[in-house]
Amino acid sequence: MIFLTYSVSANLNGTLVNDYKNVQDDDWWKFAVASRFKVDSKKRTGYLTEKPYKLIERIIKTASNKGDIVLDFFAGSGTTGYVANYLERKFILVEQLSDTLEILKKRFKEVSYIHCELLEFNQEYIDKIQEASTKKQLQAIWTTMQEKAFISYNIDIAAINDKASGFDDLTLEEQQKFLIEILDKNLLYVPYTSIDDKDYNISEEDKKLNRQFYSLK
Numbered sequence: 001m002i003f004l005t006y007s008v009s010a011n012l013n014g015t016l017v018n019d020y021k022n023v024q025d026d027d028w029w030k031f032a033v034a035s036r037f038k039v040d041s042k043k044r045t046g047y048l049t050e051k052p053y054k055l056i057e058r059i060i061k062t063a064s065n066k067g068d069i070v071l072d073f074f075a076g077s078g079t080t081g082y083v084a085n086y087l088e089r090k091f092i093l094v095e096q097l098s099d100t101l102e103i104l105k106k107r108f109k110e111v112s113y114i115h116c117e118l119l120e121f122n123q124e125y126i127d128k129i130q131e132a133s134t135k136k137q138l139q140a141i142w143t144t145m146q147e148k149a150f151i152s153y154n155i156d157i158a159a160i161n162d163k164a165s166g167f168d169d170l171t172l173e174e175q176q177k178f179l180i181e182i183l184d185k186n187l188l189y190v191p192y193t194s195i196d197d198k199d200y201n202i203s204e205e206d207k208k209l210n211r212q213f214y215s216l217k
Helices: 016-020 028-034 051-061 079-086 098-107 120-130 133-147 157-162 166-167 170-181 204-215
Strands: 003-007 067-070 089-093 113-117
Touching: 051 067, 067 079, 079 089, 089 098, 089 166, 120 133, 133 170, 157 166
Parallel strands: 067 089
Antiparallel strands: 003 089, 003 113
């Protein structure tokens, strides 16, 4: 998961706003529900599910005031943040896909923002498993997982090791799928409640950032 926090500090007389004002939409509130709209490559990003500016503007104005924070858990190409910035709202965008992240960075290049990434835990093991190209590498990962990873509560590690020969008979892809399956997906990332756990070696700078984000002392 990629976590993006943007702050409102762009010049509202800049290109970002000029592009917005040049958009000539009809009644998007009705149109966006009734049918798909055509993407204008000069005004939009070309992202498949990008929403009409006027629709997002109407929603944001309905639910917030200037200076409020708008949160979008599925940022996509960032239209919600784009319009929120124009309407003088602060905003937080959350996005998972790395390709989409590049679209966001390009779209908000004129906006001062903070880019944060969630601290991985079990997700780190998933990445290593997927990148492994040999069974020997997977065996090394499995050894580390037993010591440090969070394995699903219903998994008997001893029973798996007792049947190691059966595991060895699996193909590389089957072994990868199995190891990913037994990881606890609730702990893909380090929870805030564990921020002071020495095992995670979280820097004081990151601790400070988290406390500021959650408005904690």
